[in-house]
Amino acid sequence: MSVATSPAALTQTRQGRGAPGSRAAGPSIWMAGPALLLFGVFAVVPLLGVVVLSFMSWDGLGAPVWAGAENWGRTLTDPVTQNAMRLTVVLSVASWLFQAPVSLLLGVFMAGRQRYRAVLSVLYFLPLLFSAAAVAIAYRALLDPNFGLGTALGVSWLSQDWIGDPDLALWVVLFVVSWSFVPFHSLLYQGGVRQIPKSMYEAALLDGAGRAQQFFHITLPQLKYTIVTSSTLMIVGSLTYFDLIFVLTGGGPGNATRILPLDMYLTGFRSYDMGKASVIAVVLVAVGLAVSIGLNRFSGANKMDSQMEGV
């Protein structure tokens, strides 16, 4: 603890912020007012409303009726919701396992200054510019077993029942989601790699380190905080991901891709069971917050110190 705090305290003194009575030196707390007001009205108030609704029974028409804990018991024992929870965990873990290494390697590659790498970077970046609905519709057409890519190219292997087979659909969804988000994470890594001082690599080169050694002993440790940020975004992002899957499969076939956010939406706006949908929403908020705080604590990112000490 003391080891970790001392450099921070040092920095503060150096910048003169640690002096007593200096609170007024920073910008007034009231400058946060507009942001807090917006956050309050559009995030905190609806959230409280959802918590209250999760204890009520409401079909969208008429007046909500108090239901007590009944919604909670009903939702947590519902096999469809339990399956949705399992799928959400699978999707979050699998998409991290797939996206993290791919975007790390792409990011490191894109950080090179060669002209051809710059051209390729632009191409890699494209999927990020497309709207999720457009991506989903395009993939649905491409993966159509009767009129899709397989038929067009005459490659029968491509004419699988991609999004209609319960065993395949989740992996297809995982691939399309990753395809859309890998560019973003690669960009984070590219920025991270470019900030690593050249002198470190020069020193390593003098000591006779090869490319692989440089990667594992300089690049990777230096990217620690980028990895934490990117992983948090990936995992919390896949917990709440909705639009692309909604358009691509709508949760089907059967319940094979009905992850929690979809389960929440379909329960609320197709079955009009607002109480149950609110329970799922509260669970999502709680899990999302817990995971992002947990990742921050676990990785030590909450005391992110400079890694440049001594450079």
Place this chain on the structure above:
Amino acid sequence: MRLSNGRRTSAAVVAVAVAGLLAACGEGTQPGQASAGTTAWALTGGSEEMFRAQFDAWNTENPDQEIAVDWFANDAYKEKIRTSVGSGNAPTLIYSWAGGTLADYVANDSVVDLTDDTRELTERLIPSVAANGQVDGKTYAVPNTQSQPVVLYYNQEVLDAAGVEVPTTYDELLTTAGTLKDQGVIPIALAGQSVWPELMWIQYLTDRIGGPEVFQAVLDGEEGAWSDPAVIEATTKIQELVDAGAFGDSFGSVNADQNADTALVHTGKAAFILQGSWVYPNFLNDAPELVESGGLGYTTFPAVDGGAGDPANVVGNPSNFWSVSASASAEDQATAKSFVASEVLNDDAVDELLAIGTVPPISGLEDKIEQQDDADYLSFVYGMVRDAPHFQLSWDQALPAAQSQALLDNLSQLFLGQIDPQQFSDAMNATL
């Protein structure tokens, strides 16, 4: 220290904001009492042109009673309308499919009684269709567009090439499917990704086997209604068809929203398709040569040997409906009622619907239909609707929302073979 101070301040700001908003909510006025102008929400696609012409004509003739129309896509509309009605922000004219939704509206006093205002229109309607807009003998919704019975369409060229006849019984259908499959054709196109086309199969099979009473018991909420022997037999036959490859091996990827199912039929990749009559304009647009050369066949759903249901019974959507919102001002309600009385399914509307290849649910149209380009097809559909002893509204519209979602969910799993007929019945009984 600095941090916790900051946290305390922000918590205070949030608390103030929350208090302010809650206060604002408490003082809110009851909606809809003052005239806000008459409004209507209508759907794009289908008979959109007829609706546009209707509203234009009304607004030209009644400049002081203009109706403002907003247009929505099907799914977006279904999701928006319910919360709008529930929060008192409904349009004056509410578009619906009648059934369970209408029953909910009536139970919540969200729509007004139209019996006296629409007497003249109701007399012109085909009775089995008009009945869908009535609750406890009073009219709360009136049909506003074509009837949409579910028809078995087929590609005659594919049947000829395979040397098979149009099946008239379920057993013939199963045999025909086997022959077509052996020749490398998908016997029946089915948009399994959209799930609702799968409903048509269970609806027709249940009706043919057990008659309309079986589903009526479900609507009445009778305990164990879903494990009626007719339902079990229907779901068993569905899995029999799936296992025989009657729907091909990739129906789960086929989506009806992009007309991928009708495309399979008019491109000759599939032979049959069971779909609502609203797909006929798609065939006309996408494959005019096939339709003109008589290559597109149509017939009623096959009978089931020993079944109790009348093979003339029809399932589908009897029509779409207009209701008038109870939360609108008296003035707006009056405007909406006179619009319904004078414009809905009047002669102009009937002509427009016939011209796009659809049939309005009005009695005595035989002579008019004779003069149309598609006279054969139109009289087939018209006869189907007119002569049907029972016109069953699509189950997902007839049931309350939560039950209909459970139905689609379990039906999809039944088609995928993830659950067997008994599990299907058990799961559905639990929703009653």
